[in-house]
Amino acid sequence: MVRLTPARNRFKIQSDIARLSAGGGTNIFPALDQAYRDLSAAQARTKHVILLSDGQSPTDGISELIQVMAAEGITVSTVGLGPQADRALLEQASRLTGGAAQVEPTAVFDAGDDEGVEYHRELWPYLVALAVALMLLDLPLRRVRLFDRQFKAARQRRSSRGLDHAPAG
Numbered sequence: 181m182v183r184l185t186p187a188r189n190r191f192k193i194q195s196d197i198a199r200l201s202a203g204g205g206t207n208i209f210p211a212l213d214q215a216y217r218d219l220s221a222a223q224a225r226t227k228h229v230i231l232l233s234d235g236q237s238p239t240d241g242i243s244e245l246i247q248v249m250a251a252e253g254i255t256v257s258t259v260g261l262g263p264q265a266d267r268a269l270l271e272q273a274s275r276l277t278g279g280a281a282q283v284e285p286t287a288v289f290d291a292g293d294d295e296g297v298e299y300h301r302e303l304w305p306y307l308v309a310l311a312v313a314l315m316l317l318d319l320p321l322r323r324v325r326l327f328d329r330q331f332k333a334a335r336q337r338r339s340s341r342g343l344d345h346a347p348a349g
Contacts, residue, residue: 206235234261
């Protein structure tokens, strides 16, 4: 189960979904009930659940819960994963709450509002590349000492005293 997360945190949601694994059978009610409780307590303008399922689930209590969610304005979009998914149950959940059913996985992130979704790109690879480039640039500059203030000042002092050139002799 992926915990309640604002839609603008798209990469976190995708990362959390990617970590999900199948196993232990399918039981939709506990996860849907937890989502309902979390969203009921949340102060959000749009309350949307994305339900992913890959199997058949006991249906006890699901219809009633879906009706309560619909009455509170919580939409449920569903994605059936694989041939064993209970498509009838998933379609019912989406239809009754105004969500989308059997959509492309990327389309379920659109909750149907005009809020928009911000896309964020991780910056750390660029910052690491910049740090490496600056380090590589720093090495020859230190060796040449073109920008070393103390070196320049000492060179000017030697030059003003005539010590820059070795005496002829």
